[in-house]
Amino acid sequence: EDQVTQSPEALRLQEGESSSLNCSYTVSGLRGLFWYRQDPGKGPEFLFTLYSAGEEKEKERLKATLTKKESFLHITAPKPEDSATYLCAVTNGADKLIFGTGTRLQVFP
């Protein structure tokens, strides 16, 4: 069965304290792994797509990496505005996204 597990469930960081979020997945034929950011009361905002092991994508303080079993979202020197829930999802090409339960990130000044 295809599934996605994210850890930790919640993460509290001091401003400037770098860390990583984990997304472990099991999927029959990965066609894409996606990272989203979701603010309270808003829809998920697309961040990155990763397609194959070894691939990396960067955007400002965020860097996403992919192996054959997991993906990491590295946050370098986070700021309070990075506080959000980060969702990981995978697809096997069947028009469905399989979501993890997310990591709630809080960054304190």
Add this chain to the structure above:
Amino acid sequence: DTEVTQTPKHLVMGMTNKKSLKCEQHMGHRAMYWYKQKAKKPPELMFVYSYEKLSINESVPSRFSPECPNSSLLNLHLHALQPEDSALYLCASSQDPAFEGQPQHFGDGTRLSIL
């Protein structure tokens, strides 16, 4: 600002009411989706439209009725909902169903409350 627009942003309705949620995108995307999201949970897929045809129905109760009038518009008609249907309803679109692995882009949702 998102490129997928949903209206209304908030909706309160009684269990006997009929209402509709609307979603619009002008990115030329040919796949559109409805999701339901409860608090502190990930989005749950309800329906998928591919080239304006319903391609996936995730065993959603018939009190939810989707409609895709054209490639830019997606509606969700609501009738005789239950209190447990209160949730954030999200619309999403993706570029071309023929190309696997395209990201989905979400609107900001309609917050629905059933009295």
